[in-house]
Amino acid sequence: MAQQPEQPRERVRGREGSPWSGLWAVVAKEMADHLTGMRMRILEILIVLTAVGTVYAATQNLRETVGQDPFILLRLFTTSREPLPAFVGFLGFLVPLIAIALAFDSVNGEFSRRTMSRILAQPIYRDALLLGKFLAGIFTLALVLATIWLLIIGSGMIGLGVPPSGEEVARSLWFLLATIFYGGIWLSVAMLFSIIFRQPATAALASIATWLFFTVFWGILAGVLAPILQPVRYGFPEEILAQAQLELTLTRFSPNTLYTEVMLALLQPTVRSVGLVLPIQLHGAVLGTPLPLSQSVLLVWPQLTGLIAATILLFALGYVLFQRQEIRA
Amino acid sequence: MGELVVETHDLTKKYGDLVAVDKLNLSIRQGEVFGILGPNGSGKTTTILMLLGLTEPTSGSVRVLGLDPARQPLSVKARVGYMPDEVGFYDELSARVNLIYIAKLNSLPRAEAHRRIEEALTRMGLHDVADQPVRTFSRGMRRRLGVAEVLLKRPQLVILDEPTQGLDPEGAREFLNIIRSLKQDGITVLLSSHLLHQVQAVCDRVGLFHRGRMVLEGSVPELAQKVLAGAYHVWLQVEGPEETIREALRQLPGAQDVTREDHNRYRVVASEDLRAEAARAVVQAGGHLLSLGVETPSLDDIYARYFEEVHHGTAT
């Protein structure tokens, strides 16, 4: 055979075939694993118990205000009764927990089971495997959250005896969507760690540590950092304002902050600003009048896109690392 | 001479300073069973991964079934079956479900997948346990499931990394029969092993690896010829006058060396099987032939001898 003089290995990136062939096979297999696995069973029980408990407590509180409040069903999510926090409060940490549980061993698990080289020897690209696992996680999360959503709306209708208004349904659906994206961030965090660490336990720990950092310490850190970076020297109101603004910006690097703001605006129609509120901004506004849904969505649009962008960024980072990884365990 | 199924040209893989595979020139013809043999760490798995496009070569070129695994990975992987060493499955899923997943990844139509899965399971003797979780499988059963999976593709080339490692002698023998049956189907087989004696019986040709280089290549008798300077050791037990018998044996065409081991046991090193000729010569020389036999040299002998020589060669 005539050997062409080999050209120096330039990366020929015109890849053969579709990078997504096999994607849906991976999604189907992974979803089946998630939905039949013991891990999900436990989390489902946990989240259903939480939903039932908090919504029951909220119903008790809301009984008196039925008829006065046009958004009574949304209150189901946000009303708390001592000593329980509101359902959304629970979601703030249940969703990361579920997402991490779904993904912390997604890649390294294939290595430790010694299935990785066998799967990648099939006619698929690594792209399909990684994205398939991610999508399966998102779909599972969506399925679980949608079930809970139905459960809450349904039990609210029964408990309070009012049908949901179109506005309420639309708002809570947006909220559902935002919650799924919030889960997406933690899914890609856990997946990233499952690519970096060969031990699933290490990956789980790293994911939880990251979550703790943003939930507990980031707020404190922002409070410490802001005065250092933007000190108030002369006590001008501009200075104080700038410092507060910086602190707010810093806290927004935490997905928890973004999610909380989105949640506030979507579930409490009267919220007209999610940042610092200056008296001038309230000028002319009738306090207590609810915003239309489109305005509320517009208000937190940056936060929503921020959640999605962070998810994509983290996934892309994992993708790059995974492409370079030696497939030998 | 058949078509070339695998062809590499100066294939090299470096991990930092470590040269895992060093300028490998390998050609495997259609229908052959080729054994990559060598101790642990000699570069067998790395070679295999490069053939499949699962690891990128540092330099050199690879052709598998006429395709470049780096540029046409999907076509290569659709035609080549690969069973990694210590093959793993999804333990909580049944054998059949494991195979269904692989069939889907290969985009086989449902009916065709079903047919091939049943066929492969039956052929590997796993039909009765097909719905049990793989967790319950023995190591030998897992290997057979690995072959069943490989068969789903109807592959032209099958690559088996350490297929007999960790199997008991019975299991290993069984597995060698499976390899023979693949050959009978016209499938080219590339297998690797660090246990030379286990696989020498099935390999048409072998390549002996040492520190990333293929130091010897050929059929087992060829290698014996090259390294041991004579492929066959014929031994005879003869009663009679020693010198006459020795002389008669030495006269045999093809005999390279005659030694007397015991009082009536002789050994003839020859380039071919001289049993019949030796018997006739001994009897004609007036000896009483009690028994005779032939030892084909094992790869272990060849390997040991080769490195002895290389060692001495470099030392002096």
Ligand SMILES: Nc1ncnc2c1ncn2[C@@H]1O[C@H](COP(=O)(O)OP(=O)(O)O)[C@@H](O)[C@H]1O
């Ligand atoms: N990912 C890796 N990084 C660094 N060195 C490696 C890597 N994989 C294999 N090696 C080294 O390459 C050499 C060849 O390994 P391998 O091909 O697995 O040998 P074999 O399969 O013959 O036992 C060994 O010395 C091994 O340590």
Ligand SMILES: [Mg+2]
């Ligand atoms: Mg190996």
